[in-house]
Amino acid sequence: MDIPVADGVIEGYLARPVPSVSGDGPYPAVVIVPDVSGLTEDARAHADRFATAGYLALAVNLYSRGGLVRCIRSVFRDLLAAKGRTFEDVDAARSLLADRDDCTGKVGVVGFCLGGGFALVAATRGFDAAAPYYGVMPRDLSVLDGSCPMVASFGRKDPMLRGAADTLERKLTEQGTPHDVKEYPDAAHSFANRLPGGPFNVLLKVAGFAYHHESSEDAWRRVMDFFGDHLVLDR
Incomplete structure (x- = not known):
């Protein structure tokens, strides 16, 4: 679907709950900010899974204005600056969902890898x-x-984010933000993303990027419990 933004539209993928399973709505919603690969089948699968759980789920294509190669530098620049057009795009996705008749007005944000960095800052x-x-x-x-309340997940075998879980835990505790931060001992970076197969996947595993089913499923359970407490109106 198209997401209206200040300079036109960007692309997104909307997954909607099935009324026969989740009722007729309105539903809580989530904006999904994908990993560095962009709006892949993996990102769509995450949106579909949230929809199956009863959420309107909108995955955003951060590279809508020209593709990964042309856009990745500006997206990373916005992330490092903690401001910019990419954050405005995420804001636009939130507003679009909140204004829908089939949304309760409660909207969460979920992000993976690159998108996880955006989700951290967008929490404010x-x-x-x-x-x-x-x-x-x-x-x-x-x-x-x-x-806002935050449920965060890290892998202890992630070479890029050593100490990040502890740092975030301290920060959220100090400011009194409801939170659930967990570091999985057997997980590396991208443990909840299903990476492409073949030799490239082997190289990613060596570099510390790998799907880890047990950690991913436990993180999903925690997110569902946490979002149920903070996004679902009748709980």
């Missing part, structure tokens, strides 16, 4: 709950001041 931008997966911590932790 009008969302009701956030679930960053192995997101890069912002350089200035003050950008997390006033964060």
Whole structure:
């Protein structure tokens, strides 16, 4: 679907609950910010799974204005600056969902890898709950001041984010934000993303990027419990 933004539209993938399973709505909603690969089948599968659980789920294509190669530098620049057009795109996705007749108005944000970094910072931008997966911590932790409730997941074997779980735990505790931060001992980076097969996948595993089923399923359970407490109105 198209997501209206300040300079036109960007692309997204909307997954909607099945009324025969989840009722006629309205439903709580989640914005999904994909990993560095973009709006892949893996990102769509995450949206579909949230929809199956009773959420309106909108996965955002951060590379809508020209594809991964042309857009990745500007997207990373926005992430490092903790501001910019990419965050405005995520805001636009949140507003689109919140304004729908089939939405309760409660909207969470979920992000993986690159998207996890955006979900961390976006937790202060009008969302009701956030679930960053192995997101890069912002350089200035003050950008997390006033964060919404957060459930965060990291892998201890992730070479890029050593100590990130502890740092985030301390920050959220200090400012009194409801949270659930967990570091999985057997998981590496991207443990909840199904990477492409073949020799490339072997190289990614060597570099510390690998799907880990047990950790991924436990993180899913935690996110569902946490979002149920903070996004579902009748709980």
